Amino acid sequence: MAQTDLLDQSATAQIAAMRSGEVSAPELMSATLERIEDRNAKINAIVALQDRDALMAEAATRKDGPLAGLPFAVKDLAETKRITTSFGSPIFKDFSPPADSPMVAALRAAGAVIIGKTNTPEFGLGSHSYNPVYGVTRNPYDTSRSAGGSSGGAGSALAARMVALADGSDMMGSLRNPAGWNNVFGFRPSYGLVANSGPMESFLNQLSTNGPMARHMEDLELLLKLQSSFDPAHPHSSGPYQDQVTVKPMRIGWLGDWGGAYPMEGGILELCEGGLRTLEDIGHEVVAQDPPFSAEALWKSWITLRSWSVAEKLGKHYNDPEKQSLLKPEAIWEIERGQSLSAHEVFQASEIRSAWFRRTTAMSVDILALPVAQMFPFPAEWTWPKEIAGVTMDTYHRWMEVVIPASLTGLPALSIPVGFGPNGTPMGMQLIAHRGQDATVLALGRAYERATDWISQQPLCK
Numbered sequence: 001m002a003q004t005d006l007l008d009q010s011a012t013a014q015i016a017a018m019r020s021g022e023v024s025a026p027e028l029m030s031a032t033l034e035r036i037e038d039r040n041a042k043i044n045a046i047v048a049l050q051d052r053d054a055l056m057a058e059a060a061t062r063k064d065g066p067l068a069g070l071p072f073a074v075k076d077l078a079e080t081k082r083i084t085t086s087f088g089s090p091i092f093k094d095f096s097p098p099a100d101s102p103m104v105a106a107l108r109a110a111g112a113v114i115i116g117k118t119n120t121p122e123f124g125l126g127s128h129s130y131n132p133v134y135g136v137t138r139n140p141y142d143t144s145r146s147a148g149g150s151s152g153g154a155g156s157a158l159a160a161r162m163v164a165l166a167d168g169s170d171m172m173g174s175l176r177n178p179a180g181w182n183n184v185f186g187f188r189p190s191y192g193l194v195a196n197s198g199p200m201e202s203f204l205n206q207l208s209t210n211g212p213m214a215r216h217m218e219d220l221e222l223l224l225k226l227q228s229s230f231d232p233a234h235p236h237s238s239g240p241y242q243d244q245v246t247v248k249p250m251r252i253g254w255l256g257d258w259g260g261a262y263p264m265e266g267g268i269l270e271l272c273e274g275g276l277r278t279l280e281d282i283g284h285e286v287v288a289q290d291p292p293f294s295a296e297a298l299w300k301s302w303i304t305l306r307s308w309s310v311a312e313k314l315g316k317h318y319n320d321p322e323k324q325s326l327l328k329p330e331a332i333w334e335i336e337r338g339q340s341l342s343a344h345e346v347f348q349a350s351e352i353r354s355a356w357f358r359r360t361t362a363m364s365v366d367i368l369a370l371p372v373a374q375m376f377p378f379p380a381e382w383t384w385p386k387e388i389a390g391v392t393m394d395t396y397h398r399w400m401e402v403v404i405p406a407s408l409t410g411l412p413a414l415s416i417p418v419g420f421g422p423n424g425t426p427m428g429m430q431l432i433a434h435r436g437q438d439a440t441v442l443a444l445g446r447a448y449e450r451a452t453d454w455i456s457q458q459p460l461c462k
Contacts, residue, residue, distance in 0.1 A: 007035055008458070011070060011164035011219040018069045025069030029059040029113065032071040036115075036162050042143055045156035046073050046163075047134040048084045049116040058113050065111030066222065067165075072107055075154055075167050076117040076134075077124050078210075080104050083114065088122040088131030090326045091317060102196045103167065103210055103227060110226050118153030118166060122328050123314060126384060127177045127373075127400050129153055132328075136380050139181060140459030141425050145377035148178035154213050155182035159459050165219050167227070171208035172306065173372065173403030179213055179415035180372035180428020183454055185220050185445065186213045190435050191410025192236035194227045202235055204350060205309050206410050215455050217446045224442075238436070245439040247447050252279060252431075253289040253365035255405075261295035262402045263391040265375040267421050272371050272429040275418035275448075282451050284444075289368070293359055295401070297352050302404045303395070304341060304349035311338025330384075330396045357409040361434065367441060372428040374402050376421040406430065412438040414445045417454035426454075 006014055006023060017023045033052055040046050055071075062069045079085050079097035081104070086092045100108065108114065119129050119137045129152025130136035137152045139145040140160040147156040151168030155178030158166050168175040170188040179186025194210045212223035221243055228239035254276055257264045276286045311334065317323040318335045327335075360368075378385050384396045393399045406413035412435070415428040433441035449455075 007031055007161050007164070009164070010216040011214065012216070012222060014164055015067065015070055025059040025062055025113070026056050028069060029055055029071055032115070032162070039160045039162055043138045043140050043147070043156050043160055044135055045119060045137050045147070045153045045160065046115070047076060047117050047119050047153065050083065050114075055113060055115055062111045062113055065109065066226065067107065068111030070112050070165065071115045071163060072112040072165065073116050073118045073154075073157060073163055074104055074107070074114055075151055075169060076120045077150070077169055078104050078167065080114060080117065083117065085117070086131075086133045088120050088124070088133060090132050091323050093133045102231070106226050106229065118151070118157055120150045120153060123331060124150035124169065124171065124174060125310070125328070125330055125334065126150065126396055127173055128382070128384060129178070138380050139377045139425060141183065142377065142423065142460070144380060145425055146181070146380050146382070148181040148373070148377065150174040151186070151213060152178045155179055155184060155186070158182060158184045158213060158215055161458070164215065165223055166213045167210060167223065168213045169208060169210045170407070172397060172407055173400050175211045175213060176372045176403055176413060176415040176428065176430055177400060180417070181377045181426055183417045183426035183457065184213060184215050185217060185417070186415040187211050187220055187224065187442065188406060188413045189224065189228065190238070190412045190438050192234070192238045193241060193438055194224070195231035195234035195237035195239065196227075201312070204305065204346065205312070206236070207305060207309055207407060209410070217442065217449045221442060241438060243439050243442065245443045247443045250284045250366040250444060251364070252276065252284055252286045252367045252369055253363065254286055254369045255289050255291070258295050258402070259291040261291065262374055263388040264371065265388060268371050268374070268376070268427055271418045271421070271427045272369065275416065275429050276369060278451050279444075279448060282447055287365065289365070292363065293356050298356060298404055298408060299401060301349040301352035301356070302408055304345055305353065307334050307338035308341055308346055309338070310334040315339060333396070353408050356405070360409060360411065366433070367444065368405070368432040370402055370405070370430045370432065372403065372415045372430050374399055376423060376427060377425045403430070406432045409435070411435055412441055414441050416445055416448055417452070419454060420457070
């Protein structure tokens with residue numbers, strides 16, 4: 001198999017080819033770097049790319065581990081030793097961490113060769129990957145459009161076949177939206193499955209998690225197993241991931257646009273319904289669901305807990321006048337809003353979250369289904385969309401409201417490809433399981449992948 005053909009294959013196939021001696025790790029690295037040179041300028045997905053000679057030398061030494069010799073670019077929110085980790089912020093544009101984050105350390109221990117970073121919005125805020133350090137990441141299926149975010153660089157790099165496997169993180173759809181917009185799979189695990197030491201405050205602050213992205217389900221689960229090792233420093237750690245689940249007929253609740261609460265661009269619901277018909281064809285029952293909870297209550301809880309969390313994390317930069325001037329307006333808005341909240345408001349938000357959690361556990365379906373986004377990829381020059389289907393968006397993230405039912409209560413949610421819109425850009429659908437049922441929803445994803453062939457439709461930038 002030609003090395004260029006191998007880059008179009010799964011990570012599992014690339015690793016198998018190296019183990020069999022069909023290709024060496026340096027040969028795979030050379031082909032990877034050539035492809036990045038050919039394609040990355042069009043989409044700006046991979047940033048902080050490391051020196052070619054150093055990467056070739058490192059590839060020659062990576063002989064052991066489940067990812068032995070695999071080129072890997074880490075999302076630019078994860079601290080990576082001696083590789084610039086900017087968090088998309090000019091505050092950290094020259095920051096070279098002295099040590100790897102736990103996840104990156106696990107990747108290296110598994111034999112991956114870290115080639116650089118994948119682009120992200122400033123501090124991961126917003127589902128559009130642009131920042132003043134590296135610029136905007138573009139969609140490989142239409143380079144005039146956004147690749148989503150905050151794992152937009154990861155999704156774009158996967159779609160362009162520059163990497164075969166990618167990490168991401170998800171607070172408000174950041175593993176799901178870019179997966180859907182780049183025609184790949186993205187998985188937000190149950191909160192605690194991928195622990196990575198976690199936040200210092202670990203009860204109210206359960207909104208964000210790391211997770212995997214890939215073009216193939218077997219690759220996604222390969223990375224999840226590495227990411228989910230048990231972490232004794234995290235009280236909610238529930239790893240490692242176990243995949244021994246047999247797919248049985250499931251009852252899938254289709255929530256559509258949540259009874260009209262979530263404005264949708266034309267064509268999205270129809271694509272998702274096509275994906276649901278595929279699930280019916282392979283033996284599952286799909287039932288239309290009435291809205292199970294107030295969308296406005298969920299939003300009120302979400303923006304309170306999110307602003308509170310962002311303010312706690314970024315407040316130190318806001319309180320420094322020199323650094324505050326380097327923050328984007330959306331970050332300042334979140335921080336100021338979070339710092340103005342009363343304890344009672346945070347408690348009320350947690351009460352709503354608790355009520356929604358109780359409601360999900362009582363549902364009579366195995367899986368909830370929703371689109372991964374409320375619109376197709378928008379122009380890359382925008383900061384964020386101001387309206388959908390004639391409805392004004394009142395915050396920089398309101399257009400992604402459809403992802404919060406899973407995020408708010410830490411439910412496992414898999415983004416699966418469902419096809420392409422009128423302008424040729426991809427769309428995805430969320431399959432959301434009960435807390436802790438990660439293996440169940442991933443088994444459903446494997447069955448869906450076998451019944452579809454969306455991944456074979458490569459982007460125009462190739």
